[in-house]
Structures are given as C-alpha cells and as structure tokens.
Amino acid sequence: MLTLGVNIDHIATVRQARRTVEPDPVAAAVLAELGGADGITVHLREDRRHIQDRDVRLLRQTVRTHLNLEMAPTAEMVEIALELKPDYVTLVPERREEVTTEGGLNLLGDFPRYEEVVARLQGAEIPVSWFIDADEAQIEAAGKTGAKFIELHTGKYADASDEEARKQELALLIAGCQQAQALGLRVNAGHGLTYWNVYPVACIEGMEELNIGHSIISRAVLVGLERAVREMKLAMRGEV
Numbered sequence: 001m002l003t004l005g006v007n008i009d010h011i012a013t014v015r016q017a018r019r020t021v022e023p024d025p026v027a028a029a030v031l032a033e034l035g036g037a038d039g040i041t042v043h044l045r046e047d048r049r050h051i052q053d054r055d056v057r058l059l060r061q062t063v064r065t066h067l068n069l070e071m072a073p074t075a076e077m078v079e080i081a082l083e084l085k086p087d088y089v090t091l092v093p094e095r096r097e098e099v100t101t102e103g104g105l106n107l108l109g110d111f112p113r114y115e116e117v118v119a120r121l122q123g124a125e126i127p128v129s130w131f132i133d134a135d136e137a138q139i140e141a142a143g144k145t146g147a148k149f150i151e152l153h154t155g156k157y158a159d160a161s162d163e164e165a166r167k168q169e170l171a172l173l174i175a176g177c178q179q180a181q182a183l184g185l186r187v188n189a190g191h192g193l194t195y196w197n198v199y200p201v202a203c204i205e206g207m208e209e210l211n212i213g214h215s216i217i218s219r220a221v222l223v224g225l226e227r228a229v230r231e232m233k234l235a236m237r238g239e240v
C-alpha cells in the first residue's frame with residue numbers, strides 16, 4: 001500500500017525565522033500522525049537552517065510511525081544517524097546556497113565513498129535510500145551500492161511547463177520505478193508534489209512512499225489561519 005511521509009522542515013523554518021520555540025516540529029509531527037501520516041521526514045542540513053539536532057533527537061522518541069532522516073552523505077551526518085537510528089535515511093545532495101534540494105544525487109561522482117556510507121548505515125540496520133533522478137545509470141549505481149531504497153526525484157515532473165512535458169517526465173518515473181524494482185530496490189518518490197499533481201505519481205505500480213512537505217505545510221498555514229486569528233481575538237478579550 002502506498003504510504004505518505006510528511007516532511008515537516010517548513011515548521012522549523014518558521015520557528016527559526018525568530019529563533020524561538022514555536023512552532024515546534026515535534027508537535028507538528030504528532031498532528032501529522034493524527035491526520036494519517038504514515039511517516040515523518042526531516043532534513044537535517046549542514047547549516048541547520050531549519051531542523052535542529054534537538055528536533056531529530058526528540059522526534060526519534062516521539063514519532064509513532066517511522067522517522068525518515070534526510071541528510072547529505074557526509075561523515076558528520078553519518079555519525080548522527082548512527083547515534084539516533086532513524087527508521088531509514090534518505091541521502092540527498094546539499095549545496096549551501098540552494099533554496100531546497102535542487103536535483104538528485106550524482107552517484108557516479110564518488111562511488112566508493114557512497115558504497116562505504118551505505119555499508120556503515122546498513123551495517124547498523126538503518127536502511128538507506130538514495131534521492132536520485134529517474135536516470136538509468138543513477139538507478140543502476142544505486143543498486144550497486146547495496147542500498148535498500150531509492151527516492152525518485154519528482155521535481156522535473158512537478159515543474160513541467162505543459163502536459164506533454166509532464167507526460168514525458170511521468171513516463172521516466174514509471175520506467176525508473178520498474179528498473180529499480182527489477183534490481184531489487186524499493187522505490188519512494190518526492191519533491192514538488194502537490195494536491196493537483198500527486199495522483200498520477202501515486203498510481204505508479206510498485207511505488208511505496210511519497211515524501212511531501214511544501215504543499216501540505218502551505219495548505220496547513222492557510223486552512224488554519226482563520227481559526228488562529230479568531231483565537232487571537234478571544235485571547236485579546238482574555239477568553240483563551
């Protein structure tokens with residue numbers, strides 16, 4: 001059955017805008033789970049721009065579904081993952097200046113190091129997922145690292161400028177999923193998925209989990225705003 005991993009990084013982004021204590025990603029994870037999230041995803045970035053070490057530590061204790069830790073395949077992050085033992089790790093490329101993860105990882109670049117990262121994490125029983133584009137050579141390399149999963153980057157599909165381009169990107173995702181499964185890899189997908197474009201991806205045979213953040217948090221801000229304002233008016237009257 002297809003599952004939903006809810007990425008709550010943006011909750012921490014709002015908190016870090018003031019370097020205060022609210023909103024707390026730990027509370028957001030509880031609410032996401034109450035809403036039916038099958039997993040909680042957080043990206044601990046090298047620059048700690050949103051999620052903090054404290055968040056991952058607490059989430060490890062409070063998440064009742066599964067915790068997917070997104071991180072760059074660096075020595076620092078591997079040590080943190082080995083200590084905290086998330087339910088799985090998604091390895092992503094990371095550039096300091098990017099607004100969000102901009103593309104899949106290039107596994108052909110530094111293959112021996114990537115193989116070693118997988119061996120260390122999976123040796124500690126933390127399954128590894130590679131965030132890669134739906135590209136034949138990348139999928140093959142992911143299989144060779146021994147990782148259990150890949151996460152197909154759906155950004156190009158989401159950003160397609162017209163229906164024809166979107167169809168082509170969807171076809172690549174379908175082919176990528178089939179290739180990965182034939183290699184024994186399990187397949188997740190994510191990035192840029194919204195309430196309007198998720199369904200065709202959700203229909204891909206063999207897809208296991210979709211990781212979605214921006215669209216869900218954006219909607220939460222809007223559907224929750226009316227109530228939040230009403231409650232502030234009550235608070236101003238001493239009624240909350």
Ligand code: PXP
Pocket residue numbers: 007009043070090092100101131151189190191192193211212213214215
């Ligand atoms: N998957 C990965 C690997 C990501 O880096 C992100 C963004 O942090 C997502 C999924 C979620 O993307 P979005 O926020 O666009 O739904």
